[in-house]
Amino acid sequence: xxxxxxxxxxxxxxxxxxxxxxxxxxxxxxxxxxxxxxxxxxxxxxxxxxxxxxxxxxxxxxxxxxxxxxxxxxxxxxxxxxxxxxxxxxxxxxxxxxxxxxxxxxxxxxxxxxxxxxxxxxxxxxxxxxxxxxxxxxxxxxxxxxxxxxxxxxxxxxxxxxxxxxxxxxxxxxxxxxxxxxxxxxxxxxxxxxxxxxxxxxxxxxxxxxxxxxxxxxxxxxxxxxxxxxxxxxxxxxxxxxxxxxxxxxxxxxxxxxxxxxxxxxxxxxxxxxxxxxxxxxxxxxxxxxxxxxxxxxxxxxxxxxxxxxxxxxxxxxxxxxxxxxxxxxxxxxxxxxxxxxxxxxxxxxxxxxxxxxxxxxxxxxxxxxxxxxxxxxxxxxxxxxxxxxxxxxxxxxxxxxxxxxxxxxxxxxxxxxxxxxxxxxxxxxxxxxxxxxxxxxxxxxxxxxxxxxxxxxxxxxxxxxxxxxxxxxxxxxxxxxxxxxxxxxxxxxxxxxxxxxxxxxxxxxxxxxxxxxxxxxxxxxxxxxxxxxxxxxxxxxxxxxxxxxxxxxxxxxxxxxxxxxxxxxxxxxxxxx
Ligand code: SF4
Numbered sequence: 001x002x003x004x005x006x007x008x009x010x011x012x013x014x015x016x017x018x019x020x021x022x023x024x025x026x027x028x029x030x031x032x033x034x035x036x037x038x039x040x041x042x043x044x045x046x047x048x049x050x051x052x053x054x055x056x057x058x059x060x061x062x063x064x065x066x067x068x069x070x071x072x073x074x075x076x077x078x079x080x081x082x083x084x085x086x087x088x089x090x091x092x093x094x095x096x097x098x099x100x101x102x103x104x105x106x107x108x109x110x111x112x113x114x115x116x117x118x119x120x121x122x123x124x125x126x127x128x129x130x131x132x133x134x135x136x137x138x139x140x141x142x143x144x145x146x147x148x149x150x151x152x153x154x155x156x157x158x159x160x161x162x163x164x165x166x167x168x169x170x171x172x173x174x175x176x177x178x179x180x181x182x183x184x185x186x187x188x189x190x191x192x193x194x195x196x197x198x199x200x201x202x203x204x205x206x207x208x209x210x211x212x213x214x215x216x217x218x219x220x221x222x223x224x225x226x227x228x229x230x231x232x233x234x235x236x237x238x239x240x241x242x243x244x245x246x247x248x249x250x251x252x253x254x255x256x257x258x259x260x261x262x263x264x265x266x267x268x269x270x271x272x273x274x275x276x277x278x279x280x281x282x283x284x285x286x287x288x289x290x291x292x293x294x295x296x297x298x299x300x301x302x303x304x305x306x307x308x309x310x311x312x313x314x315x316x317x318x319x320x321x322x323x324x325x326x327x328x329x330x331x332x333x334x335x336x337x338x339x340x341x342x343x344x345x346x347x348x349x350x351x352x353x354x355x356x357x358x359x360x361x362x363x364x365x366x367x368x369x370x371x372x373x374x375x376x377x378x379x380x381x382x383x384x385x386x387x388x389x390x391x392x393x394x395x396x397x398x399x400x401x402x403x404x405x406x407x408x409x410x411x412x413x414x415x416x417x418x419x420x421x422x423x424x425x426x427x428x429x430x431x432x433x434x435x436x437x438x439x440x441x442x443x444x445x446x447x448x449x450x451x452x453x454x455x456x457x458x459x460x461x462x463x464x465x466x467x468x469x470x471x472x473x474x475x476x477x478x479x480x481x482x483x484x485x486x487x488x489x490x491x492x493x494x495x496x497x498x499x500x501x502x503x504x505x506x507x508x509x510x511x512x513x514x515x516x517x518x519x520x521x522x523x524x525x526x527x528x529x530x531x532x533x534x535x536x537x538x539x540x541x542x543x544x545x546x547x548x549x550x551x552x553x554x555x556x557x558x559x560x561x562x563x564x565x566x567x568x569x570x571x572x573x574x575x576x577x578x
Contacts, residue, residue: 025164040067189364230259293332401432456492
């Protein structure tokens, strides 16, 4: 018997925790279970052929919002080649309308609703041992031999500590993000989220968690992403985990958590302040700062408190913070979204993600779509097209803004230029709006751009806003560019190189002997030092207020800021430099 658990991930770097967890729980049948992982970027034909070659006796698919359309098409095709093959689906995207799934997909044998470990074990027993009936398996919806649909009741939730740890041989997960779970369910009730349906919050035993964290630390895994819906909803749990990773830090591993910032208490903040830069990163859903919107979507977030805490964490200078907003929520029109954007932008997160509402089946939002005049796409991810408050033309403008934020803000490549350029606009939102319009007017949004051309475009845009500050903007862009990259081919927009050969030669000669600036370069000679670093003369104070002030900046690429990857810099007056 060969039961194939199929995961189609969004990107190659992702792995699918669910299929590994199902296989680990059904340990006694492990010889009969195969995992097949692909990505949605692969040709469907390639996956179809590969699945066929695996000769499955039972085929299972893990379904999520990002792969459902792909999986459904694949199921229709595979059924043509293997018409008698039992096909099962599971995951949040099929759990809450399981009967509809079976009506929509006659090729599918059944749906596993909710958490799958125990259900899958029973299904494996049904197919492998053949000594039980399908109808005995709580939590499934299936097609019986007469073609009728049988909807068994949902299972009771399971003890999360009984789920085996899935990571043993890390070679299997080389170059992949590692996902890890220490709690299931969420105590909150956000109206757009399916996690709000699962109110039974449960936690994995902390002793087990510590052993597993130690495994990641020993293996020097680059990143572990916790999939816990609100990681810090129980202080005792989050504090114990953060304490453990702080005390056992290996200097390499980064841990990512989704949290509610306003739940953080003083003890947790104190602990976070002492962590190695880059040890943890935090994802914080703000979604909107409009109080009417927050109330309507049943969120308990208090933005004033979130703002205070995010700023405080920012002041520690050791944690990458990722803040989320959602466009298309009730009571949020274009102007109100602009305000939410400006409020969040003012907190200077490392990343600001501007997402669009997804109207998920089974969610409160879906049930109230008429009331909100909410029209969404028919296919997953069921993204909002327009609402009573936000017409489609404004959704389009926000799409353009989202692209600009991704390219210019979230890339972290234009930090200093943006901080000066924003002064030419009434608000940050107005700046990204104008950038989006500039891209559109100049047909720039339809072609792909190299990294350097993004700098050139931003310079042209800045010149259009304020030509008098053109030289400052050019220098800021040159600074931003070299802050990230020791670029050997000087791009055209950067203009003539401002350093003389003689002064460079004198500086590196001295540095190779005296080691005044560059730490960790002691074994390199002056020629190597020059290659490994960059020096540039600036005529404006690019690191501070942009006023006229001549300085030479040395860029050290071996000592980067772990949060934003920027090179360490040394600013010198001509006097110091010479
Ligand atoms: S959005 Fe986050 S906090 Fe709200 S219900 Fe979902 S998981 Fe919980």
